[in-house]
Amino acid sequence: MNLQEEAYINYLKHCYDVPNELPKLPLDDEPYVAMWQKADGKYVLDFLKEAFGLPVFNYQWENKEDLRISFAETLGGRLPVITTRSHRDFLYMDALLNGRENIRELPATVNAFTMQTKATNIYRHRIILLNFAPYSNISPEKMGIPLEEWLVLSQKLRLAHESAHYETLRLFGGMKNHPLDEIVADGFGQIAAFGNFYAERQRLFFGLEKGKDTCNGRLSFYVASIPEEERGKIYNAVNIVLDNVETEIQTRLSRQENKIKILTALAGKSIFDRLGNNDLR
Incomplete structure (x- = not known):
């Protein structure tokens, strides 16, 4: 060879390497998660500006009213989830949370991350970023189901997918x-x-x-x-x-x-x- x-x-x-014994599951939330709970009922960009001082208005958002914050329940504890409704807003949010002025172009097949933020005041927060789009850029015709149904299923796929990544991180390192x-x-x-x-x-x-x-x-x-x-x-x-x-x-x-x-x-x-x-x- x-x-x-x-x-x-x-x-x-x-x-x-899977431990012979695992701790009680789910694990406790990471400490920063409590801060994100204050987003409840708030407009997402206002929350990110008020809570972390992020320059949210430096980007030309396409559907800023449709941005959402929720929480994923995982074996590794809860995780904040930000959802966008356009691929451009997904790229903007990725840039914002990582402290970049310019977006990084990504393929249309990439619409989700389990990411560790790098921007000042939010550094090393782990969140899930999801965009509302067909999973893996697969058309509803190829799936054999209507578009709206496929979009809903795609979000379930993405959320479970990213939660599993977070679980291997917290449970298996x-x-x-x-x-x-x-x-x-x-x-x-x-x-x-x-x-x-x-x-x-x-x-x-x-x-x-x-x-x-x-x-x-x-x-x-x-x-x-x-x-x-x-x-x-x-x-x-x-x-x-x-x-x-x-x-x-x-x-x-x-x-x-x-x-x-x-x-x-x-x-x-x-x-x-x-x-x-x-x-x-």
Whole structure:
């Protein structure tokens, strides 16, 4: 095995060390969450200006009246959630909370973050930022459901997805832009929105096609740091394990296992280990 192949294998071996014993769940809220509770009933931009002194009027908001603050209930405690109703406002809010004057352009497929804020007076607050849009930029026609229904399901997907990232962070000490983390998070997203997990639905969200080692969607965003010539191997590996994950999740749901059992099972086993005897080439 040459060094390039070894690096690729090591990449696929990423998973989380799950403690033998977990503390009482859910965990207590992080201290800053209490500050965000003061947002109740307030106009979002006014709250961010009054509470944290953020320069909210430096941006050309498209739908500022539709900005919302709520709270996610997770195994890691509650987390503030800011929801936008346009991709441009999503980019503005990302810039505002991170203390940047200029937005960073992101693909239309990216409409959610579990982010740690960097702006002055709000530094290191962990929040979820969501935009109201079709999940993974998948059209309602491809999903076979009306637009309004798909938008509602998309928000359920995003909220459960980002909550799962926060849970691996607080319970297992990390969260990554890695295919395994995305499978775990989308697993809970699918369960929240549809009550099940289907591999073919996940391929649609990722931009994969069964039996092919190419990607035309969201998964390519998470492997951008991998040499281009190696990405096909990762797409192939993810394609293979999705069927395995579908079987496992459906079995666990049929047993009525609770969330923490499913989370530890998914996050504690790498893509490499899930491949078993399948050929990685």
